[in-house]
Amino acid sequence: MGNIFVVSLSVADLVVAVYPYPLILSAIFHNGWTMGNVHCQISGFLMGLSVIGSIFNITAIAINRYCYICHSLQYDKLFNLKNTCCYLCLTWILTVVAIVPNFFVGSLQYDPRIYSCTFSQTVSTSYTITVVVVHFVVPLSIVTFCYLRIWVLVIQVKHRVRQDCKQKLRAADIRNFLTMFVVFVLFAVCWGPLNFIGLAVSINPSKVQPHIPEWLFVLSYFMAYFNSCLNAVIYGLLNQNFRKEYKRILLTLRTPRLLFIDVSKGGTEGMKSKPSPAVTNNNQAEIHL
Template sequence: KPTEMCAHPHVAVQDHVHYTVAFFILVIGTVGVTGNALVMYAFFSNKKLRTPPNFFIMNLAVSDFLMAITQSPIFFVNSLYKGWIFGETGCKMYAFCGALFGITSMINLLTISVDRYIVITKPLQAIRWTSKRRTCIYIALVWTYSLAWSLAPLLGWSSYIPEGLMTSCTWDYVTSTPANKSYTLMLCCFVFFIPLGIISYCYLCMFLAIRHASRDVEKLGSQVRKSTLIQQQSIKTEWKLAKIAFVVIIVFVLSWSPYACVTLIAWAGYGSILDPYSKTVPAVIAKASAIYNPFIYAIIHSKYRDTLAEKVPCLHFLAQAPRRDCMLVSQSESSFRDSVLSRQSSASKAKFHRVSSVSTTDTHVWSDVELDPIGHCLRSSYSLGALRDKEYNSLAKQLEEKGSQSQEQVR
């Protein structure tokens, strides 16, 4: 029972084990709070980062920050005292916060995957459905969904109790009662396995869409139009962001998988084989999930790095050097410009203007992501496109003047 477990918090474990756990929790808490705080600071200090896709990243940083700041200090103090010292109410609040912020992070990663799926495979629908207002609604739904699962043990469906070395708390997945077993099974399904299945489906579809688009461009060969080039480069940009999100998801799943395995072992009726160590180590690994995202998802992006290098004096080393991608884009644009300037007929001119208008539409469709590590290269590409138009118009005008002069001479 929760009361009995809180009244007898000490477990026959050597002191150095508690101190070792305390050390790792201290590191996890310090890195998690600092890293996610930097992400939030960069988001609020740079208006260019406040785009709808980045709101999901910001929400992920908030949930991870709250996870680290509410869990690590209490876990650390309890490890030093070698038992739970905050009473039954403190145990419930601690476990509630851990469940709320952990579930929010998982569902938020699901939302990011669906967002990437829509942008890459259904760009026209992304234009209609992507806005700051809709994004805020989706984020509110993520928190509401997480809150419902977190409140359930406080309302009688399962309960929150100390676990492992009795220095942290979670829902009661050990006691074999209908309420506990049903909650554990439903939680694992609707918070872990089903979201993981949806994420896998989204990434499979994205991979197939990218491969299909790449093959189409290869078939076009030298006949690739400006609009196709820009669309292909934009798809690659979106895919880079999706791949980084995929790394975050893999790390998150690996962090929580040991914990999920432990709970399912207990749910299956084999809880007696689980000792305090086998319950505490997965809990520590799960808490560490809050420290990876700032490094993988945000800080490695050029715009976040540049913002932090500019705003935080001790982080000047994050400023990036010019990227090779820009050179590649410039070279492709230069070769394309030469091919365009070789067109001299009025029919070609009209066709070029039609392609140019299509390109403007494509640019609008594909430029909704601010976390693009080579976004500045694409913007340079668009400016080169405008320069191309001017050069072509100037050449066409000269040809028309020469043609009119020759006609007058003939007359």
């Protein structure tokens, strides 16, 4: 069930590529915003939807992995299909609720330094502090707690610190955990500088803002933007299943007829036999670390 949140995270990453990024490219080519205020507000909203949706989905993934590894006996009850769908809906509802106040504060504005309509850190001091705390500090604190607890359990099982521990960790579980841990670390690294700058500016705008170099501000923003295309790379590097699918997609793009061959082959094999769940990747032999 945890894969649902991974798919949701991928959707959040794709949102910026569908609408905001093309408009940013247009602004770069025209050396200014030419699309009007309505498109500016929509672009800023979708940008926020992607950013906040990403961090909230990363938080949901961390909680899911924590329950799966550290509370395995209760996991099936906590994350059955119905509950998981409810958690997913709640994640996106909270994301939308977190963005809506921007329209009342008027914080979605065009910034010529980065050629995009985005959250302005200087509109409201109290609101900027709230955004940084609620959208960055609190989620990352929850994720850090979950992953620290998982690391502690992994170390205990590996070194047999707990003699009475009957916990078994499969290689696939460890790989999935490491993949999402890297995703979390990269998100924190890419978005950390921008949030720290925003927090510093909001505390004392008149004194701090003039001392922040424009290149540092622009660099922090483009680091944050770059994060959206990193997750797919991480999945490909650390997950064998993703690598196989990437190769299949590339081969299909080179020779489209392979797609029809795979589809027909899959349908024929599916009619002949039904695969046993015992041979799936997630149910391979357990290992003691």
